[in-house]
Structures are given as C-alpha cells and as structure tokens.
Amino acid sequence: xxxxxxxxxxxxxxxxxxxxxxxxxxxxxxxxxxxxxxxxxxxxxxxxxxxxxxxxxxxxxxxxxxxxxxxxxxxxxxxxxxxxxxxxxxxxxxxxxxxxxxxxxxxxxxxxxxxxxxxxxxxxxxxxxxxxxxxxxxxxxxxxxxxxxxxxxxxxxxxxxxxxxxxxxxxxxxxxxxxxxxxxxxxxxxxxxxxxxxxxxxxxxxxxxxxxxxxxxxxxxxxxxxxxxxxxxxxxxxxxxxxxxxxxxxxxxxxxxxxxxxxxxxxxxxxxxxxxxxxxxxxxxxxxxxxxxxxxxxxxxxxxxxxxxxxxxxxxxxxxxxxxxxxxxxxxxxxxxxxxxxxxxxxxxxxxxxxxxxxxxxxxxxxxxxxxxxxxxxxxxxxxxxxxxxxxxxxxxxxxxxxxxxxxxxxxxxxxxxxxxxxxxxxxxxxxxxxxxxxxxxxxx
Numbered sequence: 001x002x003x004x005x006x007x008x009x010x011x012x013x014x015x016x017x018x019x020x021x022x023x024x025x026x027x028x029x030x031x032x033x034x035x036x037x038x039x040x041x042x043x044x045x046x047x048x049x050x051x052x053x054x055x056x057x058x059x060x061x062x063x064x065x066x067x068x069x070x071x072x073x074x075x076x077x078x079x080x081x082x083x084x085x086x087x088x089x090x091x092x093x094x095x096x097x098x099x100x101x102x103x104x105x106x107x108x109x110x111x112x113x114x115x116x117x118x119x120x121x122x123x124x125x126x127x128x129x130x131x132x133x134x135x136x137x138x139x140x141x142x143x144x145x146x147x148x149x150x151x152x153x154x155x156x157x158x159x160x161x162x163x164x165x166x167x168x169x170x171x172x173x174x175x176x177x178x179x180x181x182x183x184x185x186x187x188x189x190x191x192x193x194x195x196x197x198x199x200x201x202x203x204x205x206x207x208x209x210x211x212x213x214x215x216x217x218x219x220x221x222x223x224x225x226x227x228x229x230x231x232x233x234x235x236x237x238x239x240x241x242x243x244x245x246x247x248x249x250x251x252x253x254x255x256x257x258x259x260x261x262x263x264x265x266x267x268x269x270x271x272x273x274x275x276x277x278x279x280x281x282x283x284x285x286x287x288x289x290x291x292x293x294x295x296x297x298x299x300x301x302x303x304x305x306x307x308x309x310x311x312x313x314x315x316x317x318x319x320x321x322x323x324x325x326x327x328x329x330x331x332x333x334x335x336x337x338x339x340x341x342x343x344x345x346x347x348x349x350x351x352x353x354x355x356x357x358x359x360x361x362x363x364x365x366x367x368x369x370x371x372x373x374x375x376x377x378x379x380x381x382x383x384x385x386x387x388x389x390x391x392x393x394x395x396x397x398x399x400x401x402x403x404x405x406x407x408x409x410x411x412x413x414x415x416x417x418x419x420x421x422x423x424x425x426x427x428x429x430x431x432x433x434x435x436x437x438x439x440x441x442x443x444x445x
Contacts (some may be wrong), residue, residue, distance in 0.1 A: 014215040016147065023146040024139075025202055026162055031135050032206025035168030038112050038134070039211060042127040045120040046291040053122070053287055060122050060290070065275035067121030068131035071114050072271040079110030084323065085330040086111060086133025088417035090162050091292045094155055095422060099140060108137040114328040121275075122282060122290040124318035128169040129330020132179075135165025135203070136315040143281065164203035171211070172383035174201075179376045228378050233346075233353035234393050239402025241342055244316075245369020246405030248335070251320055257420065259324050267326070274325045278318055285314035292339025300340040300359055301385065307348060314342035331370065336381070339366030357393070360385065364394045365401030371404055372412040 036149045050061055081102040089102040096102070115130045139161030142148070146156065158178045167176030199414050213276075263270045288311055299305020317336040343362020347355040360381065368377035378398040382391060 020146045020148055023142050024148075027139050027142045028160075028202030029180065029206050031138050031161065031164050032168050033210065034108075034112070034134060034138070035131050035165065035203065036206065036210035037200060037300060038116070038127055039169070041112075041116050042119055043294075044290070045116045046294075049120050049122050049290060050287065053282075053290070055272060057283075057287075059365055060279040061274065061276065064122050064279045064282075065272040066280070068271045068275040068278075068325050068327060069268045071121070072267055072325060073115055074141055075110070075114055075327060079107060079114065079328075081327050082107050082110040082133075083326045084264065084328065084417070085414075086328070087129050087162070087330070088138075088421050089413050090133055090136045090158060090383035091414055091418035092421045093136065093140070093158055093204065094420075101160075103137045103140040105137065105141050108134040108141075111137075111328050115330075118322075118327050118329045119291055123278065123322040123325070123327060123329055124289055124291065124293065124315065124334050125322050125327070125329025126292050126331060126333030126335075127329075128166065131169040132162045132165035132330075135163075135168070136161035166380075168203045168206070170380055172380055174288060175380040175383055176227055177375060178379050179373070181434075182373045182376050195327045229352045230393070231259070233358050234361050234396050234399065235352075236350065236352075237343055237346055237358055238365045238397040239344065239404045241339060241365025241397070242369035242401030242404030243408055244312075244342060245335070245339070245366040245401060246372075246408030248316060248338075248371055249372070249405065250409040252323055252413065253409070253416050253420075255320065255324050256417070260424070263324075263326055271325045271327075274321050278321050281318045281321070285311065285318075289314040289318035292333040297337035297340040297363075299332075300337075300344050301363075302354070303356060307344060308341075309345055309348070311339050312345060315341060332367075335367050335370045336363055339363035342366050357373035360387075361393050361397040365397040365404075368398040368401035369405035370413060372402050372409070374402040378402070392413035 019144075039047075052063075063162065081089060093099045094104050111130045111134050115125065115127055118125050119127075136158045139157045142157060163176040163180035165176070166179045167173045263319060282288075286308075288296055288308065293315055295313065296305060315338040319331055319338065322329060322334075323331060340359050340363045343359035343366075344355065346362055347353065347358035364377050364381045367381070371377060374395075375398070378391075378394045382388070383395055420432045
C-alpha cells in the first residue's frame, strides 16, 4: 500500500506528467477559442449571404454553382480529407494507422475556412460536425509536443477532441461527453472518460467565456404533465420524425454511393449542377433553405416564426444536396431545423398538444432518426433549450425516433459513411486496414 502511494505521488509530481497535462489543457483551451471564433465567423458568413440575396435575388443562381465549384476544387487540391461532415473521418481515424491523413492542423484550418465559405455561398450545412473534426484534429496533433501514454495516443485524444468540439459548438458539455461515448468511439477503454471530461471542461469553459453562457436555441418554457393527448403526441412525433430521419440517412448513404463515381470523374461539373439545384430549392423556399437553418428553427421553437408547411421538405432536400457536393459542412444544425419544421407541421395538422411541445419532440425524434444516437440527440436538445421539464418526453421521442429510423436505415449513418471513407473503392475492410500504414507505426516504435 505504501509503495503504491509512493508511486502515485511520484507520478503526480513528475515533470513529464505535468508537461503532458499542460499540453493537453492548452490544446483544449485552444479548441474552445477556435470553436467560439468559428461560431462567430459562420454566423457572419450566413448573414452576409442573406444580405446579398435580399439585394439581388438572382445571385444564388450564379454564386452557388461557382462558389461550390471553388470550394470543391480547394478541398481536393489543398485539403484532401476535409470534405463532408468530418464526423465519419473522426470515426474512421480510430481504425486507421495513418491517422494524420485526416487529423492534422492543416485539415482543421481547411475545415474552418471552407465550411465558412460554404455558408457564404448559401449551402445548407452546419458548423457542428466540422467542429468535431477540428477538435479531433487539434487534440490528436498534440502528440508532437508531448509523449502521451498509449491510451491517450490511440483513442483518447481523438475522442476527447470530438467531444470537446460538440461541447464548444453547442455550449452543451454533457452532450459532448455523451456523443463521444455513444457515437465516436463505442468501444474504447473506460479510463479515457477522464480525458474526455477534461477536454470538454476546458474547451466548453473557453467557448463560454468568449460567447457567454447562452442557450443555442433560446429558452423553452414548455411544461409536461402526463395526459393521454401529450403521450399520443410523443408517439406520433417520435415515429413519424424517426421514419423521416431514417429516410434522410438512407437517401444520403445511397446518394453518396451513387454519385461518387460521377463526382470523382467530373467533380466540378457535378458540383455546379448541384449548386444550381440548391439555388432552385432556395428560390422555391423563399430563401429559407439556405444556410444552417438556425434562425428559422429558433423562430419555430420560440413561436416567433411564420408557419411554412413546405419548409421541412425544402430543408431536407437542400441539406441532402449540399452534402452530396462533397464540400466541408455538417448536418447537425440543418437536421435540427428540419425536425423543428416537422414538429410544427404535425402540431398544425394534428393539434392534439401545444405547438411548442410537439416542435421539441418532433425535432428530437427526427435528429435521433438521422444520427441514430438517441441519448446524444436528447441531451443536445435538452441542453440547447434549458428545459429540464422535458427530459422524459424528449427521452421517449428520441428512443422512438431512433428505433423507427432503423426500419428505414438499418445502420448508423456515420458508421456507414466512415466505412465508405475507409473503403472508397469497395475494398474489403481488412485489406483497407492493411494498406493504411506509415507515421503512426513509426511513432509507436
């Protein structure tokens, strides 16, 4: 016992251990600052595009094809590995040996710049998935500055960076931890939990210091009391929202596989065509389908927005088309906006519960259906709206949404996209892993 205490004391006072801690804490603080800056830049780009469109309504038909072509070219030429949401790359990195191909400071810079540029071009993308990729890239890159223990090095830094990215992007620290446990790495060792929590605390507090202690979608004062109509509304929104979320995931998986040969052979032409399609969808939606959808979702949740029954369909199609271009950008915020619209539609057509109540459960159900991570979906929305009274309704709708989604899309969206990223030519997974070699092996030696 005395020997164990002596060894533990030496470990606590070790200069090497303190160097590791300081490097890790510094990386988490850096990530929090970058995430806060990214949030401000992304909002500015989104508003900038809308200001231009108000002056010149025809501009998206020029700006979107040309702008998305430019982003696609920059991604392929200077930032390969930075395309798409970023979450599949983070999940794939856990199985790769040459992780630096998708996790590096260069990738982080490219993800931030190109996602912001995509929002300035009107793409229906979010910054939350890219922030996960940026977080994992920054934290994993810290291995150059200190000799991290093996459990840090293999999975801990990647999962901690992804968790901190979610926490800082949404100002939802619990959701960051849950997302890492539920989605990023479902099988890593329990001792990495402390690593994840530390990164979340430092990154989340830094972002909070820079942006303030805000609720992402404002504060909802919806109340829940057990009665048959509210229960029925949860079942209705949970099942319908989940089925539609699963439909989106399956459409994205199938569409991504179908378009891959075409966009590989003719990347700029296909991107230009998709840009024109997105401009048409934006024109039909009255410009509501452009950007993250944050303002529209905020208006729906707070009851300040106008009712548009077509909004969920427009946002669904715009988000799908934006992802298929291959440009950097996530689906979290657009999916939450789509889910809020679905809940609003159900409340309008089947008025069996308060609108605000059905909006929240519909949003959670659709989002859980898209990512098939019910606890993450529930915790994110719960923390974003600061309403603990909705814990049980959101929990039930998230479970229903995830279960209903699996009927349409049997496998998790991000898991399938990660496998497709690892095997772009359809190679067997074992062969693909054997061909991934290089830097990480050398460092472990």
